[in-house]
Amino acid sequence: MSPLHLELRNVSKSILRKVNNSRVTTQVLSGLELEVQGGELITVMGPSGSGKSTLLRLINRLSEPDSGIITLNGKNTRDYDPLELRRKIGMVFQVPIVFRGSVRDNIALGMKLWGSYIDIEALARDTGIPEALLDADALPLSVGEKQRVCIARALANQPEVLLLDEPTSSLDAVTAEKVEGLLLGMRRERNLTVLWVTHDREQAKRIGGRKFMLRDGRLEEVHV
């Protein structure tokens, strides 16, 4: 397998925002450039509304850039089957959303979609989900437990790249620290390529890796 290579070239994107009941188009990314090698950890910082989430959405094609090219292993992401691309590029959202059914059903979704085999018990153990919880209904779980389920569900797809959209910002401080540690541990063990978006400068310091600030629609490498 050739080493992973993700590249964004001259990517621009405007989004529609509701301001006082009217829709306003705002340019959030403007000529953005980024190159990521396999196994790298990239931390993207920036204030709210600076386009961090939009950047991740473009990479796994939940949204389309207005201009510019995104390539995965040299191939334009537009030329991938979008469902297959999203399996390769997993995403964990800021607010964890679990689906109706048990924790096991949630984690096994990728297995059902792709016909692959995953050791659910082992994955649950790795992501800090107690085995007793596997057959519990996922909807009433705490936010922290839900986020662990979402992480396990994304990892069950065996993605090549994992996009993390402020995965700890909706959690309380203690849980956030645990989930942060869990994600960093999983990344090391699996040599995952990770793009981690955060607005928290201190967290960016703890995470490590190459750090970027999203400013005026572009990424600037910073050393914090």
Place this chain on the structure above:
Amino acid sequence: MSEVPALALSVALVILTAAYARRLGIGKEISISGARALVQVLILASVILLLFDLPLYWSFLVLLVMAVVAGHTSYSRSGKLERTLPVAIVSIAIASLILLIPFFLLGVFPFEARYLVPTGSILIGNAMNVSSLSIDRYRGEIRNRRAEIEAYLALGAPPELAVADSLKQGLLSGLIPSIDNMKNLGLVWIPGVMTGMLLSGANPLDAASIQIAIFTAILASNLIASTLLLHFSTDSFFTKAAQLREDLD
């Protein structure tokens, strides 16, 4: 000859209701709707009268026009999503036709315009109501569940799986009024067909048998029409790259 007093009563009731409803600010709307209903029904009666003397395909043509108007109404409820207009027309037409055929195959009604047009229009009208309710709710569910749907998509799930719960809710909310009506059939109200037959002197058992057949046909055609419409309109909520469209809100 009861049509003159019946029409006079209708005109008088529209005027009186509109006069009262002026206080609620809907007097004009009631006057216009009442006048439209009167004119439309009289035109329909004249068309049916004409159809009695025309070959039967003319009746089917009239039903097709009804299905097109019904489809357009449901399409408007969908927020005028692209591709939904033909889907709505075809769904309502197919569902109504499927349930219309047994009435004539089994000999419940003679295969004549007198029976074909009213029975077809009952099925089309009900299928339209349920389709409109269903697609309106489906669209609302998709808008409200954007985060959940995108969480599915982000895992590589196909749009059909991502909206499965929204589709189910859409179907349920469309069908609940029909199911409630069926539950209360004969308890709270005597439905239209049975009333009509009783008023024209039919045996109550005959009227009841026809009514229940029509009612179950309505429910079945409602289910088929709304299922077809929601299922085949799902693609309209997504781009070709399986992205949930951003202009739904």
